Amino acid sequence: MWSYERRLEFPVNIKEPNAQLAQAIISQYGGPDGEMGASMRYLSQKFATPYKEVAGLLNDIGTEELAHLEMMGAIVYQLTRNLSMDEIEKSGFDKYYVDHTLGIWPQAAGGIPFNACEFQSKGDIITDLFEDMAAEQKARSTYDNILRLVKDCPDVAAPIKFLREREVVHFQRFGEALRITQDKLDAKNFYAFNPGFDRCEDCGCKK
Amino acid sequence: MQEFRLDEHSEQFPVAMAYVPWQRFEGIYEDLEKAYCIGTIFPELNKPFTGGRCV
Amino acid sequence: MNNKDQMLRDIGIVGFTVTELALYLDTHPHDRNAIEYFNHYNRIKTQLEKEFSKKYFPIRVDLAESNQEWRWGAAPLPWEGVCG
Numbered sequence: 001m002w003s004y005e006r007r008l009e010f011p012v013n014i015k016e017p018n019a020q021l022a023q024a025i026i027s028q029y030g031g032p033d034g035e036m037g038a039s040m041r042y043l044s045q046k047f048a049t050p051y052k053e054v055a056g057l058l059n060d061i062g063t064e065e066l067a068h069l070e071m072m073g074a075i076v077y078q079l080t081r082n083l084s085m086d087e088i089e090k091s092g093f094d095k096y097y098v099d100h101t102l103g104i105w106p107q108a109a110g111g112i113p114f115n116a117c118e119f120q121s122k123g124d125i126i127t128d129l130f131e132d133m134a135a136e137q138k139a140r141s142t143y144d145n146i147l148r149l150v151k152d153c154p155d156v157a158a159p160i161k162f163l164r165e166r167e168v169v170h171f172q173r174f175g176e177a178l179r180i181t182q183d184k185l186d187a188k189n190f191y192a193f194n195p196g197f198d199r200c201e202d203c204g205c206k207k
Numbered sequence: 208m209q210e211f212r213l214d215e216h217s218e219q220f221p222v223a224m225a226y227v228p229w230q231r232f233e234g235i236y237e238d239l240e241k242a243y244c245i246g247t248i249f250p251e252l253n254k255p256f257t258g259g260r261c262v
Numbered sequence: 263m264n265n266k267d268q269m270l271r272d273i274g275i276v277g278f279t280v281t282e283l284a285l286y287l288d289t290h291p292h293d294r295n296a297i298e299y300f301n302h303y304n305r306i307k308t309q310l311e312k313e314f315s316k317k318y319f320p321i322r323v324d325l326a327e328s329n330q331e332w333r334w335g336a337a338p339l340p341w342e343g344v345c346g
């Protein structure tokens with residue numbers, strides 16, 4: 001279960017709102033490669049993971065992604081805080097505002113709402129780990145794109161740089177989880193069976 | 208850049224699979240505040256975005 | 263930076279160090295060196311959190327022992343940033 005610490009994992013202190021930036025950055029809140037997808041992906045995959053250490057890692061990284069989701073929410077919230085109607089109309093933020101006012105709602109920059117089609121939980125540990133490694137790279141690329149947009153906004157760049165580096169570290173951890181998984185399988189053919197599903201005919205055990 | 212030729216280790220790393228090298232613990236940043244701003248305590252995992260090809 | 267903000271930042275820094283070491287240990291469970299580092303920084307984090315919660319506001323609900331007013335509810339919301 002979850003506990004809450006009354007702090008953001010990394011501080012977010014944005015002094016100047018910027019509705020135009022918020023519209024792009026919201027992708028890391030509710031977009032296809034964003035933190036909501038990351039947390040739901042790992043926290044969903046953990047259940048059918050056959051190896052305890054890998055399941056534990058999925059749980060721990062999934063938990064950290066929830067903290068990142070909170071940071072992204074804080075970034076979008078602070079970027080749209082106290083906007084005037086004039087700013088809303090001029091920035092193109094009116095399309096979001098009409099449905100949500102200044103509320104935070106998970107969607108991609110292009111408008112697609114967050115949905116479970118943005119991640120997979122395949123129930124095959126090798127497949128799931130490759131999905132996870134790809135997810136971390138997609139998130140990193142998205143943060144690269146955001147960093148190009150916020151070169152002149154150090155308040156925004158600081159938490160984004162932090163979040164981007166976390167993706168690199170997570171990629172390394174999932175890569176190591178894959179190595180752990182490989183060590184538990186037959187190197188002559190890693191794909192002979194799904195260790196999370198197929199049973200030994202004799203003993204009825206899975207693992 | 209060190210050239211790592213996988214066919215020299217083909218027994219260890221069979222084809223049709225991908226392998227991420229193990230991180231070895233080689234110490235952490237002395238300045239933990241700096242590590243916090245970077246986003247990792249491990250110097251070997253610090254891979255910043257420069258936004259330009261010729262740096 | 264005032265004392266409270268500095269202490270909160272220290273909790274952030276040490277807390278992050280603990281998180282990083284925990285993820286490393288998830289894939290390197292027998293690394294004794296890393297275990298020592300984790301134990302060390304985790305003790306510092308716990309101590310800082312206790313001190314902070316007594317002096318300023320509870321950083322976790324289990325550190326929210328209260329008298330006349332519910333201290334957890336009165337604690338600031340971390341997503342407000344500078345204007346909060």
